[in-house]
Amino acid sequence: MSAGQERMVLAVHVRGLDGMCVxxxxxxxxxxxxxxxxxxxxxxxxxxxxxxxxxxxVG
Structure with missing residues (x-):
């Protein structure tokens, strides 16, 4: 995998506050x-x- 592909994957999978990407x-x-x-x-x-x-x- 090239550095460009890694950057593309990481750009798409940006973590939200709960750790899961959109x-x-x-x-x-x-x-x-x-x-x-x-x-x-x-x-x-x-x-x-x-x-x-x-x-x-009271229950």
């Missing part, structure tokens, strides 16, 4: 159905926490 994220989003179970789980726990906080810890 191009890889776009391809990954095509492979993973949304919402997936992790999102369902997180949403459920967030709702429970909000409800508990609203009720003042």
């Amino acid at each position: 191009g890889c994220r776009a391809w990954w989003s095509q492979l993973v159905p949304y919402p997936y179970w992790q999102v369902d789980w997180a949403t459920s726990w967030q709702a429970r926490t909000t409800t508990t906080r609203f009720l003042g810890g």
Whole structure:
């Protein structure tokens, strides 16, 4: 691989704040159905926490 090819690959795969590049994220989003179970789980726990906080810890 030449230095030009390496630079081209690195220019396309610029890391975001989470360490994943925009191009890889776009391809990954095509492979993973949304919402997936992790999102369902997180949403459920967030709702429970909000409800508990609203009720003042009474559960």
